[in-house]
Amino acid sequence: MLSIQKVSKIFDSQKIVLNNVTLSVNPGEIFALIGPNGSGKTTLVKMIAGLLQTSSGKIIVDSFDVAKQAEKSKALVGYIPDEPSIWPYLTGQEFLELTGALFRMSAHERQAKIPKLLEIFKLSGLEQQFFDEYSRGNKQKFSILAALLHNPKLLLVDEPIVGLDPGSAETAKQQFVHFAKRGGAILLVTHTLPVAQAIAHRIGILKNGKLIAVGSLSELRRKAKLSVSAPLEAIYQSIVR
Amino acid sequence: MLAELFVLQCRRVGQHFRTHTGAKILTTMGFVLVALLVAVGIYQFFFAGFRYLGQDNNTVEALSLYFYEIFLLILTSLILFSAIITGLYSLYRSRQNHWLISTPSFHLVPKLSLINSVTSSFWTLAIVFLPATLAMRETFNLSFTGLIAVLFAFFCYVLIITGLALILILCLSKTLLWLGQRFVWLKINFFKVTIATLFIFSLFLIFSWRQSISTDLISLFRAENADVTIISPQSVSQPFLFLPSHVLATTIFAWQSNQIWLLSKLIALLASLVAVIIALWWHWSHSFLNVWQALQEIGQKTNILNRKKNILLNIINRPFTAILYKEYVAVSRNGRSVLWFFFLILIWLMQAIVNMTLARSLHHHDISPNFNSAVAEALQFITASYFMAAFVLRFVFPAYSAEGKTVWQIATAPVSFTKSFLAKYVFFSTIFIIIGTVFGAVALAGLPLAFTESFGIALCFASAILFITALGLSLGAIFPNYETDDPAVISTTMPGIAVIIFSVLYGAVGGWLIYQAVLFGLAPIILFCLFSLLGVISLLFLATYLVKRHDSGRPLFS
Numbered sequence: 001m002l003s004i005q006k007v008s009k010i011f012d013s014q015k016i017v018l019n020n021v022t023l024s025v026n027p028g029e030i031f032a033l034i035g036p037n038g039s040g041k042t043t044l045v046k047m048i049a050g051l052l053q054t055s056s057g058k059i060i061v062d063s064f065d066v067a068k069q070a071e072k073s074k075a076l077v078g079y080i081p082d083e084p085s086i087w088p089y090l091t092g093q094e095f096l097e098l099t100g101a102l103f104r105m106s107a108h109e110r111q112a113k114i115p116k117l118l119e120i121f122k123l124s125g126l127e128q129q130f131f132d133e134y135s136r137g138n139k140q141k142f143s144i145l146a147a148l149l150h151n152p153k154l155l156l157v158d159e160p161i162v163g164l165d166p167g168s169a170e171t172a173k174q175q176f177v178h179f180a181k182r183g184g185a186i187l188l189v190t191h192t193l194p195v196a197q198a199i200a201h202r203i204g205i206l207k208n209g210k211l212i213a214v215g216s217l218s219e220l221r222r223k224a225k226l227s228v229s230a231p232l233e234a235i236y237q238s239i240v241r
Numbered sequence: 242m243l244a245e246l247f248v249l250q251c252r253r254v255g256q257h258f259r260t261h262t263g264a265k266i267l268t269t270m271g272f273v274l275v276a277l278l279v280a281v282g283i284y285q286f287f288f289a290g291f292r293y294l295g296q297d298n299n300t301v302e303a304l305s306l307y308f309y310e311i312f313l314l315i316l317t318s319l320i321l322f323s324a325i326i327t328g329l330y331s332l333y334r335s336r337q338n339h340w341l342i343s344t345p346s347f348h349l350v351p352k353l354s355l356i357n358s359v360t361s362s363f364w365t366l367a368i369v370f371l372p373a374t375l376a377m378r379e380t381f382n383l384s385f386t387g388l389i390a391v392l393f394a395f396f397c398y399v400l401i402i403t404g405l406a407l408i409l410i411l412c413l414s415k416t417l418l419w420l421g422q423r424f425v426w427l428k429i430n431f432f433k434v435t436i437a438t439l440f441i442f443s444l445f446l447i448f449s450w451r452q453s454i455s456t457d458l459i460s461l462f463r464a465e466n467a468d469v470t471i472i473s474p475q476s477v478s479q480p481f482l483f484l485p486s487h488v489l490a491t492t493i494f495a496w497q498s499n500q501i502w503l504l505s506k507l508i509a510l511l512a513s514l515v516a517v518i519i520a521l522w523w524h525w526s527h528s529f530l531n532v533w534q535a536l537q538e539i540g541q542k543t544n545i546l547n548r549k550k551n552i553l554l555n556i557i558n559r560p561f562t563a564i565l566y567k568e569y570v571a572v573s574r575n576g577r578s579v580l581w582f583f584f585l586i587l588i589w590l591m592q593a594i595v596n597m598t599l600a601r602s603l604h605h606h607d608i609s610p611n612f613n614s615a616v617a618e619a620l621q622f623i624t625a626s627y628f629m630a631a632f633v634l635r636f637v638f639p640a641y642s643a644e645g646k647t648v649w650q651i652a653t654a655p656v657s658f659t660k661s662f663l664a665k666y667v668f669f670s671t672i673f674i675i676i677g678t679v680f681g682a683v684a685l686a687g688l689p690l691a692f693t694e695s696f697g698i699a700l701c702f703a704s705a706i707l708f709i710t711a712l713g714l715s716l717g718a719i720f721p722n723y724e725t726d727d728p729a730v731i732s733t734t735m736p737g738i739a740v741i742i743f744s745v746l747y748g749a750v751g752g753w754l755i756y757q758a759v760l761f762g763l764a765p766i767i768l769f770c771l772f773s774l775l776g777v778i779s780l781l782f783l784a785t786y787l788v789k790r791h792d793s794g795r796p797l798f799s
């Protein structure tokens with residue numbers, strides 16, 4: 001579903017943020033990308049979402065080159081940004097409706113799907129409020145729903161549960177698992193290692209722009225030479241150190 | 242504490258110049274240059290005007306006083322409206338106030354708001370009032386001490402008007418808070434405070450308008466008769482007696498007519514009023530907290546909107562219409578933008594009213610104006626171009642930069658940059674075509690024009706609107722500024738200055754061509770329209786071509 005081939009990103013001709021990164025995410029798979037601050041995780045996600053260009057390398061989403069067939073590749077992607085910055089003068093309902101329209105959903109399709117989505121986080125009744133009236137958690141919930149609205153094949157999730165209460169965080173995790181079970185692919189960027197450990201099929205560790213380790217939890221444990229019960233936290237500390 | 246905050250503010254200015262120093266110094270110099278050019282233009286305008294007034298000793302005093310009354314009344318309306326907008330937002334909506342409100346020094350917020358509103362009104366002193374008084378001094382050979390006294394009087398006047406605006410806002414807020422505690426449906430919110438303040442401002446405008454049009458210039462100055470008698474300044478100032486600008490107009494008149502004692506008395510009066518206003522404001526600033534707290538409560542705007550279903554959303558099925566809707570929402574629901582929009586409309590309206598009043602007066606006395614209509618049409622076009630440039634700079638130029646962190650919503654959707662760019666262009670140019678058509682029709686209504694001339698000039702207005710909008714949107718997209726989402730700050734960049742300079746030059750060229758067309762035939766107008774449309778296409782193409790190739794960590798469209 002997602003293929004990242006030797007991708008590098010250099011800012012202002014000197015600052016190397018990503019260096020020759022290659023990875024892939026298959027349909028039905030949740031791939032968690034973890035790493036220290038400034039390691040290039042969000043930059044990579046932004047390049048897949050089409051917010052930034054690559055300096056070199058290629059990104060393919062379901063056979064579409066992100067650089068050359070942007071409209072086709074974007075139509076398959078749902079993006080949940082690290083910060084739920086949303087047009088402040090829209091209501092929650094309008095935000096979802098406009099997102100649907102931007103992804104070419106008809107009014108009929110949107111009106112059928114939005115009430116069901118609102119039920120996921122029990123947001124029904126709040127959808128007519130303006131965005132600047134929502135708490136950070138509710139803004140995050142709306143941005144998760146917006147990403148799911150057009151039935152994407154690939155979900156790019158950057159810090160999904162920051163600001164969510166424990167119940168909503170659990171709901172969000174369940175949604176991601178259901179999405180993958182239905183055949184969708186997820187690239188999950190997070191610092192919340194227990195979430196990555198709980199739902200990811202494979203985990204990649206990025207440090208200084210380089211992918212220094214990739215594998216399932218048990219593969220990473222072996223690489224880090226840790227016991228079979230070692231949590232991701234310990235694996236991460238061991239590999240990144 | 243005020244001193245510490247002042248030092249902090251100065252440090253912020255220093256910090257602003259720490260990055261991209263050269264570019265920022267150049268931008269500042271560019272702005273100073275533009276301001277200087279405008280000031281020189283205003284000086285020349287007033288100098289010529291005062292020299293004309295001074296030609297007839299019988300009418301010079303009365304005509305000058307009438308001019309001061311009208312000029313200061315317009316300036317007062319602008320300062321008052323500007324102070325109301327700045328006051329409302331700096332008192333109740335500035336996020337920077339939150340930390341100050343949480344400290345025991347919360348009462349500094351209204352004090353800082355007064356300082357902020359006064360300083361933001363000083364552009365009128367530097368760009369309009371100073372050149373006007375310098376021109377006056379040069380024409381009537383007046384004393385330098387008097388000039389300083391009049392400038393001091395103006396400073397006091399700005400402080401009084403700004404202080405009154407803030408006092409009005411606070412009084413209305415307190416009244417609404419009191420009423421809201423007794424009647425639930427009157428519960429205070431920012432919208433109600435804004436509407437109440439604007440209602441009082443409208444009453445002031447209506448009263449001023451009625452007073453100023455009650456003067457029949459032709460009768461007063463007996464222009465039909467060759468036998469002109471000396472007109473007393475008192476009869477001229479009679480309708481303006483109850484307007485706040487009258488004190489300042491009389492002060493300037495006292496300087497002109499060398500009445501030192503009267504000048505001193507009026508300055509003492511203005512200074513005393515300043516002291517009273519400041520004392521009142523300083524005293525009330527402690528009781529500001531409960532109003533501020535009440536206005537921070539959320540969940541009020543939803544009630545204003547109060548709708549279950551938005552019909553417009555049902556017809557949005559494509560990205561293009563979705564972006565049109567988003568632009569409509571971004572402009573119409575941003576209270577501050579709406580108020581500035583009406584502020585610009587107000588200035589334009591005043592210019593149109595002055596035109597109409599003069600035309601009405603001439604028409605009423607059946608005097609056929611023997612003036613050069615080519616010059617009048619060219620001037621109307623230049624004025625319209627200038628207003629359009631102001632609208633574009635405030636609303637269109639920041640359209641991309643103001644997206645800021647929210648840019649991902651369109652940028653991650655399967656929508657090409659070209660499509661999103663064109664949607665914005667269609668949205669803004671449609672609004673401006675409507676406004677421009679209304680004001681263009683009003684501006685040309687008083688001129689004796691043939692149908693072909695009117696049609697030609699209407700085409701010029703439309704071309705100018707399309708061109709200036711394309712210029713602002715293109716430069717705003719090519720040079721986005723993601724350091725802030727405040728349109729006022731975004732506009733004060735080098736590309737922003739370029740928009741103003743190019744628009745003014747374009748307006749001047751257009752004005753000259755219209756002048757030529759009225760004298761020698763419509764060919765220059767057709768040429769102008771064709772070149773404008775070619776310019777629009779080139780700008781739109783250039784912007785879409787260049788933005789696709791941007792990337793230095795900035796958001797990028799497909």
